[in-house]
Amino acid sequence: MNRAPVLVVPLGGMPEIREGDDLARLLLAAVREAGLELADGDVLAVTSKVVAKAEGRTVPLPADPADRERVVAETVAGETARVVARRGRLVIAETRTGLVGANALVDASNAGGDRLVLLPADPDASAARLRAAIEELDGHDVAVVVTDTLGRPWRLGQTDVAVGLAGMAALDDWRGRADGDGRLLEVTEVAVADEVAAAADLVKGKASRVPAALLRGVPRPKGDGTARDLVRPPAEDLFRTAGTAEDLLAFLEGGPPLAGLPPHPLDPAVLDRALATARTVPIPGGRRLRLVPVPGPARTAALAGAPTLLACCLGPPEGDEDGAGAELAAGGAVRTLLLGLHALGAGARFQPAAPAARRALAEALDLDPGWEPLGLLAAGHPGRT
Numbered sequence: 001m002n003r004a005p006v007l008v009v010p011l012g013g014m015p016e017i018r019e020g021d022d023l024a025r026l027l028l029a030a031v032r033e034a035g036l037e038l039a040d041g042d043v044l045a046v047t048s049k050v051v052a053k054a055e056g057r058t059v060p061l062p063a064d065p066a067d068r069e070r071v072v073a074e075t076v077a078g079e080t081a082r083v084v085a086r087r088g089r090l091v092i093a094e095t096r097t098g099l100v101g102a103n104a105l106v107d108a109s110n111a112g113g114d115r116l117v118l119l120p121a122d123p124d125a126s127a128a129r130l131r132a133a134i135e136e137l138d139g140h141d142v143a144v145v146v147t148d149t150l151g152r153p154w155r156l157g158q159t160d161v162a163v164g165l166a167g168m169a170a171l172d173d174w175r176g177r178a179d180g181d182g183r184l185l186e187v188t189e190v191a192v193a194d195e196v197a198a199a200a201d202l203v204k205g206k207a208s209r210v211p212a213a214l215l216r217g218v219p220r221p222k223g224d225g226t227a228r229d230l231v232r233p234p235a236e237d238l239f240r241t242a243g244t245a246e247d248l249l250a251f252l253e254g255g256p257p258l259a260g261l262p263p264h265p266l267d268p269a270v271l272d273r274a275l276a277t278a279r280t281v282p283i284p285g286g287r288r289l290r291l292v293p294v295p296g297p298a299r300t301a302a303l304a305g306a307p308t309l310l311a312c313c314l315g316p317p318e319g320d321e322d323g324a325g326a327e328l329a330a331g332g333a334v335r336t337l338l339l340g341l342h343a344l345g346a347g348a349r350f351q352p353a354a355p356a357a358r359r360a361l362a363e364a365l366d367l368d369p370g371w372e373p374l375g376l377l378a379a380g381h382p383g384r385t
Contacts, residue, residue, distance in 0.1 A: 004217050010203040011044075011212040019056035024133035031214055040142040041216040044130075045200030048163055049107065049344035051126050052210040059116040072106070075116055076317025085328060095119060098231035101150045103366040109206075119148065123164025124226040131166040139198050143167030143220055146227070147197040149206075160201035162227045164195035169223030170230050175262035191230055192221050260345045266308040270381065274340030281333040284326045285317030289333045293364050294376065305385070306378035311361060312337075312350065330374060341379060348379035350370060360364050 017023065027046065031038055052058065059075050061068050064195040080093040084100055093104040097109035105119050120126040123146045131144040146164030162170065179295060200213035261317040278289055291310040314330050334350055352375040360371040
């Protein structure tokens with residue numbers, strides 16, 4: 001059965017939004033300017049920028065270039081809950097609402113050149129307030145999707161996604177339904193809110209100053225969802241990296257507690273196989289990952305009972321090569337090591353070491369110059385019958 005077509009209409013002609021503006025009235029005026037009236041079941045997609053401006057979520061930029069750079073850095077830091085990655089001045093950061101994007105989604109485009117625009121403090125709450133105001137003024141049941149532009153890992157280009165939502169579920173869950181061949185679907189969940197945001201962006205554009213779109217005919221999933229529903233929980237994120245030097249190498253969520261590690265020391269063959277896989281992760285500067293047994297006196301009280309205890313150490317860069325980003329890559333290597341051990345039936349946990357602890361551990365292990373301990377790997381293996 002063919003679905004009904006979806007109509008996507010740009011809503012232009014809105015004035016420059018300022019703090020305190022009645023965005024609901026302005027959107028309704030834009031709908032009428034487009035020659036339409038709202039109807040039950042419609043979806044309004046609104047850029048987060050105009051929502052943030054109406055809520056006063058802007059930061060003025062000074063004229064001096066050095067001061068501007070400082071304000072940008074301070075603002076991004078203030079919006080950051082976790083640094084995911086860095087390259088030069090670019091920071092990929094997680095916001096307090098769980099979104100991950102460049103510079104914590106702090107943006108200066110279409111902001112007049114003299115200020116930064118932040119995300120709304122709570123985009124889902126903003127969507128709910130806007131939906132309620134529109135219903136009070138117009139009487140129709142519409143869903144509201146607050147949108148912003150994100151890049152995507154392993155994909156070039158950017159697209160709009162839902163950062164705030166009210167009036168429908170974020171996902172259309174197809175698990176348990178049959179596909180066109182009658183095969184039972186097991187994992188499919190359609191991110192309808194993101195699809196709405198991307199469709200709206202086709203008519204809004206990036207430079208046309210069209211901040212909203214009306215979508216009619218969207219098969220709205222039943223429920224009262226939020227955009228937070230689209231954020232993958234950390235425990236399900238296979239590519240998660242932490243944001244500080246100490247947290248960067250944090251152990252995989254859901255690993256066994258130390259008291260629950262298998263009781264027998266690791267089989268050296270198992271360790272060698274897992275380490276060989278971890279060493280396939282390239283580390284800038286040609287640096288290498290090495291495992292060093294920890295002697296009894298260097299064991300902390302918390303780790304003293306680990307069947308096998310090893311220090312994960314990062315070697316010096318080769319020659320004059322730049323090792324920038326080495327710890328981030330080393331974090332990936334340690335995670336690969338943990339995954340390899342788990343796949344081979346071993347239990348393992350990694351405890352990152354703070355800078356002071358690293359120095360003390362390096363002395364206790366009598367490491368060669370340039371080698372730095374990143375933390376301790378506690379592991380064990382089930383007994384063999």
